[in-house]
Amino acid sequence: MRLSIVIPARNEAENIGALVEGIAQACAAAVPFEIIVVDDASTDRTGAVLDGMRERYPMLRMLRHETAGGQSAAIHAGVSAARAPVVCTLDGDGQNPPEELPGLFGPLLSADAPPELALVAGQRVGRQDSRSKRWASTFANNLRQSLLGDGTRDTGCGLKAFRREAFLALPRFNHMHRFLPALFLRDGWTISHVDVSHRPRRAGRSNYNNLRRGLVGVVDLVGVMWLVRRRITARAAERPAGDAAADAPLKRQA
Template structure:
């Protein structure tokens, strides 16, 4: 990595018009406190509300804001990938745009990242979700760990810090964002976890139901498990 004192906050957005101004104000407060240069890269996933208009206004009024707007809805993983492609730094911070992730956790996560980690994963030890959503997440994490043995408590937490060069080498597929830790580990990444704050949704509604998430997750697990068993690597003894 060449520029370890700048980070990019990548934020997929779908119908979050009432959260974005407050979210950016909190990101600015947290990011400025780090002493690093930073930028916020919003990726609008073809929102049907006024999210893109709000993002355009933020970009007009704040030099740190850049954005990508999709022509059609492509999903969260594709939005993350577009943000990684657009980012102008070697360090990526990912988070949701619904204000449940707390930007105030960014400084501590960057500090952990600076201690020699390639990836830092947020752990929502005290989740502010409905009972059924917490149960579904607990079951999902247990099943995922059984399949992948990634050792992560809360891979579903979108608040993560990662090396961009490693992210750019990941295989890209639908719902890949749910498997960032194991995909990074397959590249030899050193990963740590930081307990982070989790908040109730400020405005808007969740875009995913438990049944939809579970059905897609099981299908994806088999695909990731296949990738793990088919991974190849080599060590060079000599070359000229």
């Protein structure tokens, strides 16, 4: 297993089936992979739709929160359960095209992948959302960039690929998925960006609204600024026996 694809989903019964099919087609010729859908306490038929697909798609796995934990909690649960060293994420609403996945995991699975590269982040081009949602997102991204300097135009894009171990070492908190570039940079990794397309939502409705997201985002931004400033920078290296004597202060001779 070289690749795990994690999908957080809440009440996406009308979208999740087509999304899983699209992922299977997009990744069929790539590497051995698994698909992990984390059902965040859906109250519709999301779980039943997934159960009906397991025989056709044996790489499909499903986790479920009994109470809603939010997108970051769902992503963290999926990454924790993943069996592969590289993980891709995309949203369960079908707005992230699965055809974009190879462009994200390719740089990390390449034989000449830089060892310091830990995150490939998608950035949406031609967003298919309402004008108010695009405006709110642009404002939030500009504010975040100015304060965190993470060099990312669009952290709200669900399409991302990263090294599993590096992700699990990041500070864990609600809404952390919106600050992954800054958090990876904080831990000394390098990141890269890929422009990706975006689709209109086919069915259902968003689980978020601009006001709630904005109020929570201000608190989160302050918290991430604190985490970045208070990071531990000292690194220890093992010393062979006898080497410590070279660092000992010289004794004053009588």
